[in-house]
Amino acid sequence: MNLHPPQTLGTPKLVNFGVSYAGDPDLAVQQAAAQLxxxxxxxxxxxxxxxxxxxxxxxxxxxxxxxxxxxxxxTAGQITPGGYENDTLLLVAFPRRHFRCASSLIHPLKQMSIEATALQARTLADRFQRTANWNRFAVIFADGLSKQEDVLVAALDAGLGDLPSFGGSAGHGLAFDETYVLHGGKCHSNAALLLLVETDLDFTGLEFDHFMPTDRQLVVTDAQPEDRIVTEINGAPAASEYARLVGHDVSELSPRVFAENPVLVRNHDTWHVRAIQQVVDGNSLAFLSAIENGLVLTLGQGKEILQTLEAELSVLGPEGQRPDFVLGFDCVLRRLEIEQNEVISEASRILSSHRVLGFNTYGEQHRGVHMNQTFVGIAFFPPGRTLRP
Known part of the structure; x- marks a missing residue:
């Protein structure tokens, strides 16, 4: 399904992009690259x-x-100048005038060494020569089915220190079967990409969802943490107990139900979504983020998703200007909820008007934390005083 919302209210000037709807990979690349x-x-x-x-x-x-x-x-979907898309190859070109980069492939992710990964990130940062008065950030793309993102981002955060990081887990539509990151001219599974970027542009980080905690709690009483599978909640079969709490039968549980009834975990004063992927083995739940025995989860209650999207994207620069563009990593479960509520055109209009470019993810990363059902992004402004992310 190709989506064609209203025309974007202006296009980015600090990056350029190319899109193609062609079904042939070679033709799609030719068409998109021709626009760069x-x-x-x-x-x-x-x-x-x-x-x-x-x-x-x-x-x-x-x-x-x-x-x-x-x-x-x-990806599990793309965010183009026209908003949400499903079948579009999107290329975003960052010019030398404003950007420099260094990269490293982290492979394999399973059985990865936290110490070695932190050292790899620290070494890359140390060897990346600094440009006076330019600012740095990191972008992370990870295999969205590796089940290693939590460990990965913690290791990278340890290696990068106070360098802000943003990212998303690769997807493959709603198939949840295989995902890949692209580095060095090849696609890699069981791998992650670390990209260090230096820029003379002002930028600020974005992270938001639209959920608030309720008073209904779910205690993980039996789990397989290495596989992110919960077999028992509150002493009962996991899927049955979750279904009871959200007012559904187990047979009705689906990505759309999970998207509208997320479970949250508290991290100090912040709540993060621990998204459910699917029912497995009849009555267990597979998660998209780390789980463990004894973990206390709280059912979330949604706020108005379009109002939240508009408000959170309305960030302004140091002189009151709107971002030139936003690089966005938006969870596919957010998009599923938007589609279920039949407001996809309105959401696309908001994304378009705020010049968001990016993709729908199987999970998001920000400042050493892996999360779900969240929008993570970077808003870029013309050169000037730096906004701290």
Whole structure:
């Protein structure tokens, strides 16, 4: 399904982009790349729809953009200048005038060493020569089915210190079968990409959801943490107890029900969503974030999602200006809720008007925390005084 919301209210000037709806990977890359200013590129981010063969896309990108490093991932949807899309190859080109980068592939993710991963991140940062008066941040793309994002982002945060980090877990539509990150001209599973970016632009970080905690709690009383599977909640079969609490039968549980009835975990004064992926083995629940025995979860209650989206994206720069663009990582479960409520066109209009470019994820990363059902992003402003993220 291709979505075509109202025309965007202006396009970014500090980056350029290309989109293609072609079903052939080679043609899609040719069409999208033809819209880029190839002479000015520092690096390109590629967000690949699930209908395109990821290996053919990466090979075509190498042939078509031989002088530009391309990073990216497979997605559960794209955010283009027109808003939400499902079948669009999106390329975002970051020009040398405003950006520099260094990258590293982290592989494998399973059985990864926390100490070695932290050292890898620290070494990359130390070797990335600094430019006077430019600012730095990190972008993380991870295999969204690795079940290692929590450990990964904690290790990277330890290695990067106070460097702000933002990211998303790769997706593959709603199949939840395989996901890939793109680095070095190839697609990699069981891997993550760490991209360090230096810029002379002002930027500020965004992180928001639209949920508040209720008084209904779920205690994980039996789990398989290594597989993110909960078999028992409140002493009862996990799926049955969750279904009872949200007013459904187990047979009715689906990604849409999970999206509208999330469970939250408290981290100091902040609540983060621990999203449920699916029912497994008849009465267990598979999660998209870390779980463990004894973990206390709280059912969340939604606020108005469009009002929250509009309000949170209405960030202003140091001189009161709107962002030139927002690089956004938006959980696919948020989009499912928006589709279920039949407000996809309105949401796309909001994303378009705030010049959001990015993708729908299987999970989000920000400042050493992996979360779900959240929008994480970076708003960029013209050069000037720095906004701390």
């Amino acid at each position: 200013d190839r002479e000015s590129i520092c690096f390109v981010l590629a967000f690949v729809p699930d209908r395109l063969d990821h290996d053919r896309v990466s090979q075509a990108l190498t042939r078509t953009l031989p002088n530009a490093p391309v990073f990216g991932c497979t």
